[in-house]
Amino acid sequence: MILTVTLNAALDLTYRVPHLVPHASHRVREVTERPGGKGLNVARVLAALGFATTVTGFAGGETGRVLRTLLAADTADAAKDTAGGSGSLTDALVQVAGRTRRTVGIVDETTGDTTQLNEPGPHIAPEEWDGFLTAYRELLGRGAEAVALCGSLPPGVPVGAYATLVREARTAGIPALLDTSGEPLRRGLAARPDIVKPNAEELAGITGTAEPLRAARAAQRRGAHAVAASLGADGMLLVTQDGAWSAAVPERLAGNPTGAGDSAVAGLLSGLAEELPWPDRLARAVALSAATVRSPVAGEFDGPTYERMLPSVRVRKAETP
Amino acid sequence: MILTVTLNAALDLTYRVPHLVPHASHRVREVTERPGGKGLNVARVLAALGFATTVTGFAGGETGRVLRTLLAADTADAAKDTAGGSGSLTDALVQVAGRTRRTVGIVDETTGDTTQLNEPGPHIAPEEWDGFLTAYRELLGRGAEAVALCGSLPPGVPVGAYATLVREARTAGIPALLDTSGEPLRRGLAARPDIVKPNAEELAGITGTAEPLRAARAAQRRGAHAVAASLGADGMLLVTQDGAWSAAVPERLAGNPTGAGDSAVAGLLSGLAEELPWPDRLARAVALSAATVRSPVAGEFDGPTYERMLPSVRVRKAETP
Numbered sequence: 001m002i003l004t005v006t007l008n009a010a011l012d013l014t015y016r017v018p019h020l021v022p023h024a025s026h027r028v029r030e031v032t033e034r035p036g037g038k039g040l041n042v043a044r045v046l047a048a049l050g051f052a053t054t055v056t057g058f059a060g061g062e063t064g065r066v067l068r069t070l071l072a073a074d075t076a077d078a079a080k081d082t083a084g085g086s087g088s089l090t091d092a093l094v095q096v097a098g099r100t101r102r103t104v105g106i107v108d109e110t111t112g113d114t115t116q117l118n119e120p121g122p123h124i125a126p127e128e129w130d131g132f133l134t135a136y137r138e139l140l141g142r143g144a145e146a147v148a149l150c151g152s153l154p155p156g157v158p159v160g161a162y163a164t165l166v167r168e169a170r171t172a173g174i175p176a177l178l179d180t181s182g183e184p185l186r187r188g189l190a191a192r193p194d195i196v197k198p199n200a201e202e203l204a205g206i207t208g209t210a211e212p213l214r215a216a217r218a219a220q221r222r223g224a225h226a227v228a229a230s231l232g233a234d235g236m237l238l239v240t241q242d243g244a245w246s247a248a249v250p251e252r253l254a255g256n257p258t259g260a261g262d263s264a265v266a267g268l269l270s271g272l273a274e275e276l277p278w279p280d281r282l283a284r285a286v287a288l289s290a291a292t293v294r295s296p297v298a299g300e301f302d303g304p305t306y307e308r309m310l311p312s313v314r315v316r317k318a319e320t321p
Numbered sequence: 322m323i324l325t326v327t328l329n330a331a332l333d334l335t336y337r338v339p340h341l342v343p344h345a346s347h348r349v350r351e352v353t354e355r356p357g358g359k360g361l362n363v364a365r366v367l368a369a370l371g372f373a374t375t376v377t378g379f380a381g382g383e384t385g386r387v388l389r390t391l392l393a394a395d396t397a398d399a400a401k402d403t404a405g406g407s408g409s410l411t412d413a414l415v416q417v418a419g420r421t422r423r424t425v426g427i428v429d430e431t432t433g434d435t436t437q438l439n440e441p442g443p444h445i446a447p448e449e450w451d452g453f454l455t456a457y458r459e460l461l462g463r464g465a466e467a468v469a470l471c472g473s474l475p476p477g478v479p480v481g482a483y484a485t486l487v488r489e490a491r492t493a494g495i496p497a498l499l500d501t502s503g504e505p506l507r508r509g510l511a512a513r514p515d516i517v518k519p520n521a522e523e524l525a526g527i528t529g530t531a532e533p534l535r536a537a538r539a540a541q542r543r544g545a546h547a548v549a550a551s552l553g554a555d556g557m558l559l560v561t562q563d564g565a566w567s568a569a570v571p572e573r574l575a576g577n578p579t580g581a582g583d584s585a586v587a588g589l590l591s592g593l594a595e596e597l598p599w600p601d602r603l604a605r606a607v608a609l610s611a612a613t614v615r616s617p618v619a620g621e622f623d624g625p626t627y628e629r630m631l632p633s634v635r636v637r638k639a640e641t642p
Contacts, residue, residue: 015425015438020343022429025437062383104336104425106438108343116346117336117427 001090002046002273003144003174005136005165006039006057008121008154009093010103011067014298019110029109034299035071036103038150038179038262041299045266045288047078047089048301051273054090056139058132058154060122061099068093092139094132098122101154105258105298114258121154129157136165140172145273148177148265149193153184162188175272178224179265181205189223195272196224197265203229212237213244213318226278228268228285230261236289237318238282244318247282249290249309259299263288283313322411323367323594324465324495326457326486327360327378329442329475330414331424332388335619340431350430355620356392357424359471359500359583362620366587366609368399368410369622372594375411377460379453379475381443382420389414413460415453419443422475426579426619435579442475450478457486461493466594469498469586470514474505483509496593499545500586502526510544516593517545518586524550533558534565534639547599549589549606551582557610558639559603565639568603570611570630580620584609604634 016030039057046053059067071091078089101119108115124132140147147169149162158164162184169176175194178185181202189196189206196219204210207218216227216239226240235248264285271281290313291306292299337351360378367374380388392412399410422440429436445453461468468490470483479485483505490497496515499506502523510517510527517540521533527543530536537548537560547561556569585606592602611634612627613620 015440017438020436022341022343022436023432023434026439028438028440031440062387066383104438111344113344115341115343117338117349117425118347119336119349119352 001052001054001142001144002043002269003054003056003139003147004039004043004046005147005149006037006055006151007132007157007161008101008152009035009037009040009057009059009064009067010101010118010121011063012036012103012105014105014107016107016109020106020108020115033066033070035067035074038265039148040071041259041262042148042150042265042269043089044074044078045263045301046270047074047087048303049266049270050087051270052086052088052090054092054139054144056092056094056132056135058096058122058124058128059093059100060096063102064093064095064100067100092135094128094135096122096124096128098124098154114256121152124154124156126156129161133164133168137168137172140169140174144172144174146175146177146269148179148269149188150179150262150265152180159183160187163191166191166193177265177269177272179261186222189219192223192225194224195226195228195268197228197230197261197268199230199261200232203227213239216244228264228282230264230289232257235286236264236282238278239318240278242278245279245282245315246318247279247286247313247315249286250312250314253290253293255293255295256298257293260289260292262299263292263301279315283310283315286313322373322375322463322465323364323590324375324377324460324468325360325364325367326468326470327358327376327472328453328478328482329422329473330356330358330361330378330380330385330388331422331439332384333357333424333426335426335428337428337430341427341429341436354387354391356388356395359586360469361392362580362583363469363471363586363590364410365395365399366584366622367591368395368408369624370587370591371408372591373407373409373411375413375460375465377413377415377453377456379417379419379443379445379449380414380421381417384423385414385416385421388421413456415449415456417443417445417449419445419475435577442473445475445477447477450482454485454489458489458493461490461495465493465495467496467498467590469500469590470509471500471583471586473501480504481508484512487512487514498586498590498593500582507543510540513544513546515545516547516549516589518549518551518582518589520551520582521553524548534560537565549585549603551585551610553578556607557585557603559599560639561599563599566600566603566636567639568600568607568634568636570607571633571635574611574614576614576616577619578614581610581613583620584613584622600636604631604636607634
């Protein structure tokens with residue numbers, strides 16, 4: 001089982017409007033709701049790839065109830081879609097008193113742009129955080145092969161939360177991937193996670209270095225065993241103790257980059273669980289990202305595109321600048 | 322008891338953001354949720370004025386559940402706030418299978434502007450509409466003194482719905498006020514409601530005449546016994562079978578006009594229930610509108626401002642242009 005943690009899960013709403021004009025009133029033509037937050041997106045991709053996946057984190061209030069109902073539908077889909085029957089999605093979210101946040105993505109049908117509004121998360125009480133730690137330890141003990149720690153922290157959760165979760169995973173002997181930003185990333189790094197997956201901006205933010213390879217090496221020195229940096233259209237850069245590689249698809253892709261980073265995490269994590277060599281993990285991450293950019297549905301990857309992309313990903317040794 | 326009907330009730334969300342920029346990502350600083358839709362706003366003002374008020378219409382899904390929970394809190398407030406104990410708000414919404422819509426108002430803290438996004442309403446099945454008609458007749462029979470029919474129609478409700486509801490009220494001997502727009506207003510007018518309350522744009526839309534007094538008389542010829550047109554900062558214009566009046570507050574008011582039209586409806590309706598002379602109903606509507614524009618909370622009226630404004634409203638005989 002692969003475990004993903006989403007402490008600040010969200011109910012993602014997408015509104016399609018003919019054209020977004022500030023100060024005007026708009027009729028929303030179409031509303032879609034889906035369970036959101038990085039870890040939930042990662043889990044959906046893993047389940048579609050055929051992995052048994054468990055999601056944890058917090059959910060509460062009416063929005064949390066809707067999120068869990070939609071997640072149950074995804075779970076049923078995961079069981080149906082993977083013909084081998086191996087892919088699954090198990091809800092192990094921890095109930096809290098606060099209300100799960102919403103995010104609203106407003107898609108402008110004229111420009112194709114998306115404007116994003118993210119609510120703050122619910123306030124997590126100290127005893128709720130303690131309850132989560134107990135549940136997390138229990139899940140690690142149920143034979144998790146790898147764990148992904150994803151996204152922002154809701155108010156009330158200690159800023160060193162990810163450092164704690166990384167240490168717990170190490171105690172249990174389970175490799176941990178960390179995908180967050182700012183101070184939680186800085187603190188998490190110090191706990192020596194197996195992989196961190198910042199994007200170029202997050203990497204520059206914590207290292208003060210804009211050049212990706214130099215910055216990735218700096219992040220590695222701060223504690224991560226491996227640093228996988230997503231560089232948008234330039235693909236990914238991976239720095240490990242065994243070497244450094246960069247990888248990209250051979251063509252520039254047009255499409256919607258929403259969720260591409262989460263698909264990359266799913267690629268790295270599945271490769272980690274299967275103990276693939278590093279270049280193969282990287283190729284998988286890049287191909288899944290590309291297949292997500294090309295998918296007609298935001299945040300989902302297109303299976304045939306993934307199969308087609310995987311052998312075409314170019315992985316090269318990266319040289320110290 | 323005064324009855325208000327809101328067929329397309331909404332859960333109104335207000336998001337405060339530092340500055341709204343299309344295509345950017347925004348952290349929402351503050352989220353507020355309140356029961357919305359014109360009839361619910363009218364009812365809240367009536368309850369605050371000390372009237373026993375009942376709300377009906379449709380509610381469904383998780384958003385409908387949140388709306389009703391918040392309405393119950395408003396009900397408790399109404400009972401507490403009106404010291405005489407006379408003001409009340411009773412929930413007689415009819416449960417439907419579909420999900421109550423949300424509206425999102427994005428307040429830009431830099432410009433002060435609000436950008437509005439309105440979801441479409443739930444689809445109402447024919448048997449749900451029939452169920453509503455039964456409930457509506459029953460409420461009319463429970464001693465309603467006046468009824469307000471407010472807002473847009475959700476999908477599935479016949480476009481002639483308000484005409485039906487106006488006729489049912491007349492059969493029960495209860496005066497009806499209609500506040501809607503477009504084709505539902507056009508059809509509703511033909512059923513001869515006691516008052517219609519269009520704004521200048523809606524009035525021009527159904528009559529093809531931009532000059533307010535001429536347009537109001539045209540709307541009257543199409544069936545309404547009285548036409549009360551809200552003209553924004555220019556106050557209101559009232560055309561009845563007993564005469565025509567215009568009214569405004571003596572000063573231009575800065576503030577948020579959200580809900581000013583709904584407060585005007587509450588003023589007209591309460592005056593109708595108390596059988597006040599027309600000019601007094603108009604003065605009350607204008608003073609309540611002004612006190613709503615000046616309120617720090619969008620859609621609520623400021624009690625002391627209302628008390629101060631009421632004697633200062635200037636009501637004048639309107640002359641045929």
